[in-house]
Amino acid sequence: MKILMIEATKYxxxxxxxxxxxxxxxxGKSYPxxxxxxxxxxxxxxxxxxxxxxxxxxxxxMDIIYFNSSSSKLFFDFFDILDxxxxxxxxxxxxxxxxxxxxxxxxxxEDFKEDFEELTFNLIEK
Amino acid sequence: xxxxxxxxxxDDEGIIFSYSGTVSQPILSGIAETIEEEFKxxxxxxxxxxxxxxxxxxxxxxxxxYSKERVSRGSNRxxxxxxxxxxxxxxxxxxxxxxxxxxDNKDEEKLLKKLKKVNTLDKQELRKYYRELRKNxxxxxxxxxxxxxxxxxxKSSEQLEYNITxxxxxxxxxxxxxxx
Numbered sequence: 001m002k003i004l005m006i007e008a009t010k011y012x013x014x015x016x017x018x019x020x021x022x023x024x025x026x027x028g029k030s031y032p033x034x035x036x037x038x039x040x041x042x043x044x045x046x047x048x049x050x051x052x053x054x055x056x057x058x059x060x061x062m063d064i065i066y067f068n069s070s071s072s073k074l075f076f077d078f079f080d081i082l083d084x085x086x087x088x089x090x091x092x093x094x095x096x097x098x099x100x101x102x103x104x105x106x107x108x109x110e111d112f113k114e115d116f117e118e119l120t121f122n123l124i125e126k
Numbered sequence: 127x128x129x130x131x132x133x134x135x136x137d138d139e140g141i142i143f144s145y146s147g148t149v150s151q152p153i154l155s156g157i158a159e160t161i162e163e164e165f166k167x168x169x170x171x172x173x174x175x176x177x178x179x180x181x182x183x184x185x186x187x188x189x190x191x192y193s194k195e196r197v198s199r200g201s202n203r204x205x206x207x208x209x210x211x212x213x214x215x216x217x218x219x220x221x222x223x224x225x226x227x228x229x230d231n232k233d234e235e236k237l238l239k240k241l242k243k244v245n246t247l248d249k250q251e252l253r254k255y256y257r258e259l260r261k262n263x264x265x266x267x268x269x270x271x272x273x274x275x276x277x278x279x280x281k282s283s284e285q286l287e288y289n290i291t292x293x294x295x296x297x298x299x300x301x302x303x304x305x306x
Contacts, residue, residue: 010155031183033151033190034269066176068183073271076260101172104180111257 001052004045012038013064017045024060031068039074046078050085057091058082063126065105072108079112083119093120100125143212148193154186161212174306177281178212178221181304184274185210185225191269192227218305220283226301234290234298241302244275245285252280278304 001019008014013028024046032038049058060082067075082092096109106123113121136144143161145153158179165175189208208227215222229237247255256276259265265272279286287303 010159011151031155031187033187035271066179068180068187069273069277070187070270072277073260073263073266073273099172102176103173104176107253111253115257115261 001045001049004042006042015042017042017049019049022054022056022058024058025063026061027063029066030064030071030074031066032071035068035070035074039078043078043081046081050081050088050090054090057093058085060092060094061097062094063097065099065102067108075112076115079116079119083116086119093122095122095124097124097126140213140215141211142214144210146206146209148206149186149189149208149210151190154183154190157210158182158186174221177306178223181223181278181281181306182210182212184277185223185302185304187270188274189225189227192229215305221306222303223306224301224303226299228293229290229298229300231292231296231298237300238290240275241286241288244279247279249280252276256280278302281306 003019004015004017006012006015008028011029011031013026013030016023016025018024062075064071064075079094082094086092096112098105098109100106109121109123113123143157145157161182162175162179165178186208189210193207208225211222211224213222213224214220244252256273259273259276260271263271275286282304284305287305289301291299291301293299
C-alpha cells in the first residue's frame, strides 16, 4: 500500500496515512461541504489497510482544532472501524490532542473515548 | 435604497456581520475565518469564538444544502437563498448568530418536530442525544449527519428561537436565532 497524503485547506485537515510506519495523522479543521464524499477515499484506504496482515501497532494522531457536526459523525464511523480492527486482533491507539483553553475539544474527545470504551484512546493536552 | 439608513439599521440592531445571497464553501470559510481573527483581536474568549464559528458554519451549510435541493428541482435560482447575521445584543450582553432561508412547506412538520424536541433538552441531555444520534445514524442524510440543530443548541446559552412564515402554497421563509 502507498502513503495517502492530502494537503490541508481552510476547511479540511492535513491527512497523512503511512502504512509502513503504521501512523495516521489528521491535523487542522474539518468542515467540508460534503463531508462523506471528502473522506470517502480516506475511509476506503483505511478499510483496505486493515485487510492485510499487520502485527505492528497502528497509531492515530488526531489534532483537529474544529470540526462540524457531519465531521463528528464521520469521525465516529472512523473510530468504529478502528474498534472493529481492535476486535479482530490489531493493535490500535488513538491520540486525541486538545487545547486546554478549548473546552469543547476536550469534551468531544471525552465523548468519543466513552463511546469506544475498549479502544485505547488517549486525551493529550497540547 | 438609502445606504445610510441601512447602515444605521445594521448598527442599531447590533449586527457585526451580515451576508445575503448564494453561499459557497469559500465564502463560508472566508467569513468564518475573518470573524475568528477579528474576535481574537478583541480578546473574546476562545470558547465564545468557537461557538460563534460552529453555529455560523452549521447555519451556512444548512443554507447551502437547502438551496441546492431547491435549485435542482427547478425553483427560482435568483431568489436570495439565504441570509446570515452575527451580532451582539447590547441588552443581554450576548452574541447571537441568525440565519434564514427559503424552504418547502412539505418539510415544515418534520423541521418543527426536530426543533421542538431539541428545545426540551438541557445541556446534559443534548450531549447524550447528540451521541445517541451520532451512533445510530438515524438522522443521517445525503449531505450530513442531521445533527446541525443539536450542535447549535449545544453552543447556545438559551433556547433556539425560530419562526416559519408562509410565502405561498409551496414555500416558506425559515429563520433561526442562536444566542451564544
